[in-house]
Amino acid sequence: MESKFSTHLKKAYARRGEDTGRGFPLFLSQRFGVTTQAAREWLKDKNYPRIEILIAMAADLGITVDQLLTGEGGQVRVGLLPLLASLSDAAKMDTKQTPDAQGIAVEAWIPSLRPQESKVRMKTPRVAVKQTGDTMIATGISFPEGMLLVFDITRRHPDSGDFVAAILGDGSATFRRFIRDGGMEYLMPINRAYENYRGEFKVFGTLDYAVLDF
Secondary structure: OOOOHHHHHHHHHHHOOOOOOOOHHHHHHHHHOOOHHHHHHHHOOOOOOOHHHHHHHHHHHOOOHHHHHHOOOOOOOOOEEEEOOOHHHHHOOOOOOOHHHHOOOOOEEEEOOOHHHHOOOOOOOEEEEEOOOOOOOOOOOOOOOOOEEEEEOOOOOOOOOOEEEEEEOOOOEEEEEEEEEOOEEEEEOOOOOOOOEOOOEEEEEEEEEEEOOO
C-alpha cells in the first residue's frame, strides 16, 4: 500500500474538490503560510510540514492527523479537542478512551490551547462544550451563552471556588461554581437571579479554561 505523505495529501484535497495539479504547491503555500518551494518539497516527500501545519491541514480537511499521514482511519488526533453537543454527553465520557471509541458524537474537533494535546494520544482528558443559558453571567467573571467551556474530566475532586460540570440528582448535567462551606457542599450560579443547588450531585469535570467561540 502506498504510504507516501504526498499521496495522502493530494487524495484528501482531491476528495474535497481541490485541483491537485500544477497549481497545488501555490495553493498549499498560500493556505498554510509557507513558501512555494516548501510546498513542493512536501509533494516530493523530501520534507514534511511542521506539527502545527499538520494539525491545521487535518482540521482544514476534517480528518485526523494520522489519516493524513497514513491514509488510514483511526482515533488519534493531535492538537485537537472534541467539542461535544452537551454536558450530558461529557458526563458519559470514559477518560481512558476517545469519544469515537465510546459511540459519543463529536460536533467538531477544535484546536487546544494546552501543550498536552500536541502529543499523539488515545485518551481524552479534556472535552469542550458550549455554554447555554444565562445562569453563569455576572459582572466580572462571566460565561455567556455560546462560550466554549473546556473541562478536565480527570479532575473530579475540585477545590472550593472551582467551576465544575456536575450531574444532579435528577440526572441532568449543569455548569456551576463548586462551594464547600464547612461540612456543606453546593453548586452556585454566578447570576444571583438563580438559587444555589443544595441537592445531590456528582462532579465529573473541572473547568480548565473558557474561550469565545472561534
